[in-house]
Amino acid sequence: MNAHLRRAAVAAAATAMLIPLAACGTEEEEPGVRLSDDIVVGLLLPENQAARYEQFDKPVIEERIARLTNSKGKVLYANAKQDADLQTQQLESMIEDGVDVLIVDAVDSKAIAEAIEKADEADIPVVAFDRLAEGPIDGYVSFDNEQVGHIQGKALLEALKSGGGASKSAKIVMMNGALTDPNAAMFKKGAHTELDGKVEIGLEYDTKDWKPENAKANMDAAIASLGKDAIAGVYSANDGMAGGIITALKSAGVTDLPPVTGQDAELAAVQRIVTGDQYMTVYKQYAPEAAAAAEMAILLARHMSLGAAAHTDIDTPTEESVPTVRIPVIALTRDNIKETVVLDGLYTVDQICVPKLREACEEIGLTS
Secondary structure, three states, X not given: OOHHHHHHHOOOOOOXXXXXXXXXOOOOOOOOOOOOOOOEEEEEEOOOOOOHHHHHXXXXXXXXXXXXXXXXXXXXXXXXXXXXXXXHHHHHHHHHHOOOEEEEOOOOOOOOHHHHHHHHHOOOOEEEEOOOOOOOOOEEEXXXXXXXXXXXXXXXXXXXXXXXXXXXXXXXXXXXXXXXXHHHHHHHHHHHHHHEOOEEEEXXXXXXXXXXHHHHHHHHHHHHHHOOOOEEEEEEOOHHHHHHHHHHHHHOOOOOXXXXXXXXXXXXXXXXXXXXXXXXXXXXXXXXXXXXXXXHHHHHHOOOOXXXXXXXXXXXOOOOOEEEEEXXXXXXXXXXXXXXHHOOOOOOHHHHOOHHHHHHXXXXXOOO
């Protein structure tokens, strides 16, 4: 049964909230439903540069799969380390191993399409996780990625206004993500909507592989071209790149750092926000996203509907009306660290406020 037929047999949307499987369908209601808990899920994540994938996403998916299968399900895991060819090999290997369903966070949304087609031919449903993938996918779970860019752009404008730098003569540098990642295009689109016509974009880069060292090299070039004192702010699409950008600025002798945005709420970024080196990040609650992907995968493996509560659909370059779950995002600054990552248990105050940061933490009321 290919992806088009599978989607015709399931509900057209999914919910991010966990739905008891008994409520999603029964053997009588949905002929062919698989009741066995002996389900093998193939999990393919794109890289290990960003802390989120192996520290947060993988454990949550594994825990939720175990819960949904009475601890009888199994997760086969592979990390592509930002290598699209390797990820294709990993996916094809999982098809050969006979997994029941795949959760795929694509390194390259286009390059993975042929392998996803092979999964479809083998009647293995595919959930695109975090990044939209081309090919016959059966579901998609991600954050509101265009909204991420809007939040980053708005935050940068607010920082420029408070610092007196918001004018059409102010120059900013835009450090976008990798061209191979469709999410990067959505972040960029949202940010440009907020920034265009309000500030001058001095230079803009698409950063190969999202790597911090590539962002640093780009920032070194921007400083050399524009001058270290002419940069009023930096749009950075994620936290890893923000770290490289800030390193470049400090290496150039910039002591009064311009506001730098980010995304992912990595621990190092939260600590930079505490000290004032980084202005903000976008906090994405990984647990609901990962849990939704795990739930969607198990429902598809059981040949059951994706949930009674409608959420939304999305069209991809190759597919129409793919059932979709979008998780909202939050701007994180010095003002709401305790109400976000600490309250949600992502980090403790002690993890954030290491000895050298205690004084800065006390200044913003971040104490245990």
